[in-house]
Amino acid sequence: MNQGIHPMAEHSPLPLYVQIRDRLRREILDGTYQVHERLPSENEMMGVFGVSRITIRQALRDLHNEGLVFSAQGKGTFVSKPKAVQNVQRLEGFGEAMAAQGYEASARVLSIQQLKAPKAVVAALDLQPGEDAIEVKRVRYLNRSPVCIENSYFPMDIGRRMFGLDLSGDIFPMLENLFGIPLGGADISLDAILADDEAQQYLNLKTGEAILRVERLTHNRDGRPIDFEYLCYRGDSFKYQFRIDRK
Amino acid sequence: MNQGIHPMAEHSPLPLYVQIRDRLRREILDGTYQVHERLPSENEMMGVFGVSRITIRQALRDLHNEGLVFSAQGKGTFVSKPKAVQNVQRLEGFGEAMAAQGYEASARVLSIQQLKAPKAVVAALDLQPGEDAIEVKRVRYLNRSPVCIENSYFPMDIGRRMFGLDLSGDIFPMLENLFGIPLGGADISLDAILADDEAQQYLNLKTGEAILRVERLTHNRDGRPIDFEYLCYRGDSFKYQFRIDRK
DNA sequence: CCCTCCCGGTTGTTATGACAGGTCATGGCG
């Protein structure tokens, strides 16, 4: 068995279902499987990948949750229409959103420091004038290319707990699960600006290129603002997508 | 077995994992389990519900996808956060949104014409290759300053009815009230680009200024795409704002 | 010709069993 997917080739910590899921997703996205085309049956995949049915189903289940495939009992599993956007009524961080769409996201921490909160931060986080805040600067990578500079500001009682932690992952799950802060919603504001020095340096941009700037103020469930961020995306390599409904 | 959950009590077509999932969800929402409280372990639940572990895990998997619980290997499964508050963002046109905020908005129609739909429009509106569409080009003004160029594409059956109408107002209410088309939702995509000739001309921009570009595909309530638009906003005079919630 | 029944194929559900890997408390050793 395990002819298609190598079982645990020494240093292959990735679970089998993850390998299969990612491969199927790649093949769906690159057109190997057309929209509404039937995927091989679970039984066939068992043979192809040399794994048991439960493993195949686990991979398909994830793809189903992502909205990439749908199943019909007695008929098979099919590629669904290529919806560009799905999870958008939901507040998600960059990494969460990208992971949900099958991209490989990572972050590099540039700095974390305590400073006197700038005016905009004071207003956003509802601080006292002159109060300190914690600033976290990160660069976001997508498929190993820098796409976003992220400047986050936290109130002291939350931000001080971040020193010494690994901030290269997603912050939202960390706030929720590690800090026990239930997140509520976020106010988002988007505009377009020209690349400044910082953007040119970290995003490898030339002078005069366009930047998609996002201001995001995230609240906890009680409505207290807890995270104010500036996100500067390369205009040529990122789109902010979402879906809204009428009434 | 099956002491807690009755197996298939005559007319109980609900799968066991659905019954367990729904019961756990109810208990989470009504406070039987507090936020961040540990749920019984999978092993314990096997005994309580009298089912196998795979069934328990299937129930927990669904709750996990709903964002109600999260797991930590070696520790247990925990309640993540209370119920979902769906604050749906309302789909509004430019004029509607501006009027709601007390601004004075107007529009000038540059052109309306029938043409062979460009590729992106064909894909968005789900047309046949080579099919015609109606294009409406407008400039949007806020307090008498131009802030947005709006290129809208409609399928023929809808667009042809627009000739001769006054298009200087809002299109969405027109579609709903005059045409009797109930609107559903819209997929929105934002990025940043540099001003092109058209933008420079109509928005009074210089070369090399940043543009906030919005692609908006609006559907009717049945899900049929009926309006595909490119909106190009001056980066320095307009912000796109909205609010989203975390599940 | 048409309708029905059946059968092979497919997904849906569930049981049992096993091992890997993480967490945590306890207790023994230095």
Added chain:
DNA sequence: CGCCATGACCTGTCATAACAACCGGGAGGG
């Protein structure tokens, strides 16, 4: 006293097996 090894407990992953529910087409009967 402090450190760490150990084991109990937990979730994560995967295999094998079975039956149910459903779909589609073909065989057979009217």
